[in-house]
Amino acid sequence: MGTVYAIANQKGGVGKTTTAVNVAACIAEAGYGTLLVDVDPQANATVGLGVARTQFPGLYEVLTGEARAQDALTSTSVPGLQILPAGAGLAGANVELPRMEGFEQRLRESLAPVVDSFAYVLLDCPPSLGPLTVSALVAADRVIVPVQTEYFALEGLAGLLETLALVRRELNPRLTVAGMLLTMHDARTRLGQDVEREVRAHFPDLVFDTVIPRNVRVGEAPSYGLPVTHHDPLSAGAEAYFELAKEVAARG
Numbered sequence: 001m002g003t004v005y006a007i008a009n010q011k012g013g014v015g016k017t018t019t020a021v022n023v024a025a026c027i028a029e030a031g032y033g034t035l036l037v038d039v040d041p042q043a044n045a046t047v048g049l050g051v052a053r054t055q056f057p058g059l060y061e062v063l064t065g066e067a068r069a070q071d072a073l074t075s076t077s078v079p080g081l082q083i084l085p086a087g088a089g090l091a092g093a094n095v096e097l098p099r100m101e102g103f104e105q106r107l108r109e110s111l112a113p114v115v116d117s118f119a120y121v122l123l124d125c126p127p128s129l130g131p132l133t134v135s136a137l138v139a140a141d142r143v144i145v146p147v148q149t150e151y152f153a154l155e156g157l158a159g160l161l162e163t164l165a166l167v168r169r170e171l172n173p174r175l176t177v178a179g180m181l182l183t184m185h186d187a188r189t190r191l192g193q194d195v196e197r198e199v200r201a202h203f204p205d206l207v208f209d210t211v212i213p214r215n216v217r218v219g220e221a222p223s224y225g226l227p228v229t230h231h232d233p234l235s236a237g238a239e240a241y242f243e244l245a246k247e248v249a250a251r252g
């Protein structure tokens, strides 16, 4: 049975895509078949893994029933890691999805035939709590919430947790939080230390031990179509993502 993780936070630029791509790559490298589903119309995960933004069919065609998920899977630069790319039409899904009967279940239903072919399935969510993110939360078993270590880190987390509670109550009772992940952390600054302390104090059991440092190699890897774990496996960013992948697997 494949475990499905949604990587979600309605804030943009907090490290969702970076986390989805790199955790997926680490798990694949450890020998587990992994699928990354690009649920964000910006297609950053797709492009960051060396696949064209316009790849067809993509998730849009899968959601509308024009294509089957198994026919949209694409190999990436990482052996053992496949992607279901966002594709060109996905932006329209935010408008069209809510018009479809039971749209919240569509992603879950359309992925069902492929989920068990993988040990892990990761869903990279867009920066909103709109229909695509809700669909991902309905399809997921667990959520990973990246939190950028900056001054307004906690802002918006209450709204996200409310949405998770609502989805759990009405649409997907098995959904749990795998953990919150501190990203782009700068341990040398007072601010970095303060924010880490504050987030851990607020959510004592939820925050992953592993913290992802701000690291130039992490930021430049997508321009090579590679996860940082392949772009520069010995970088601090790659090492942190390997540690995180172990922690995610250990939390089950």
Ligand SMILES: Nc1ncnc2c1ncn2[C@@H]1O[C@H](COP(=O)(O)OP(=O)(O)O)[C@@H](O)[C@H]1O
Pocket (backbone or CB within 6 Å): 011, 012, 013, 014, 015, 016, 017, 018, 019, 044, 127, 183, 184, 185, 212, 213, 214, 215, 216, 218, 219, 220, 222, 237
């Ligand atoms: N640990 C890091 N160190 C340096 N840059 C990072 C790190 N994590 C993410 N970035 C960069 O920050 C930007 C936002 O990250 P991204 O993962 O795209 O966020 P989101 O998907 O939440 O919008 C991207 O340009 C990404 O390359």
Ligand SMILES: [Mg+2]
Pocket (backbone or CB within 6 Å): 016, 017, 018, 040, 044, 125, 126
């Ligand atoms: Mg993103």
